[in-house]
Amino acid sequence: MERIQVLLADDERLLRAGVRLVLRHAEDIEVAAEAEDGGQAVEMACRLGVDVVLMDIRMPGMDGLAALDQIVAKAPAVHVVMLTTFGEHDYIARALRAGAAGFILKDTGPQELIQAVRAAAHGGAILSPRITREIINEYLHGDEGRTAEARRLVGTLTDREREVLVMIGLGASNADAARRLYMGEGTVKTYVSRILSKLGCANRVQAAIIAHDAGVLPV
Structure with missing residues (x-):
């Protein structure tokens, strides 16, 4: 069985140890x-x-957002999931638009963390349900131009x-x-690839944002 290879990037040793133990x-x-x-x-x-x-979004030296930009540019096949705490909404919005595969809270439960890694490895969108709606409402519903x-x-x-896009937008x-x-x-996989190409999206998260911005998702 081919195993999913994960890189942990966080300046807190205790958090890395906890994530490593879960995985x-x-x-x-x-x-x-x-x-x-x-x-x-x-x-x-x-x-x-x-x-x-x-x-982690916040790290000394080069922070997570700057590192995300470089990884997306240099290694686009790598799926980057941002680790965050509740309240870092502006960072999360910027990360999603930069091409992150999604975000999860640092206090996420063990099984949810494992499922998130599996989903990311297969191109899924990782959006923590506890704050997704708030993020989208506050930051991702853009101006009239967007x-x-x-x-x-x-x-x-x-x-x-469009039907498949709605499914993507719903996670x-x-x-x-x-x-x-x-x-x-x-x-469905073929449709997703076609949709990403037409929308000019790097991943499902960016497609989900466009779906929200366009107002095609059920309220």
Whole structure:
């Protein structure tokens, strides 16, 4: 069984130890390396080619946002999930728009953390439900210009693609979307790839933001 390779990037040793201990309980996940600052995270992510980076937003030296920018540019196949605390909304919004695979709270439960790593490794959107709606309402519903651009982009999609986009915006996995839309999971995956290409998105999170900005999601 091929294991998901994870890089932990956080300057707090205790937090890294806790995350490492949790992930050890998942047979399909392996902590490949650890970094104490953003610069180390960038170097290791590019050199090791890990599947997922769990990265703190705030770190000494190069912070998580700057490191995210470099990883997205240099190693786009690596999925970066930001570790955050409740209240860091502005940082989270910037990270999502920069191409992060999502964010999870540092006090996330063990099983949720494991599921988040698995989802990120397979291209899923990681949006902690405790604060997702607040983030979107406060920061991601943009000005009129951004709303108009989002609607223009969504207007390039077919009806079926729009249905899949709604599933993405709701945080549904490919399997969930397939079940709800009565489609094969492989077909959904093909639609997701096509949607990301049409919308010019790096990942599902950015597509979800466009769906919210365009107002296509149920209230």
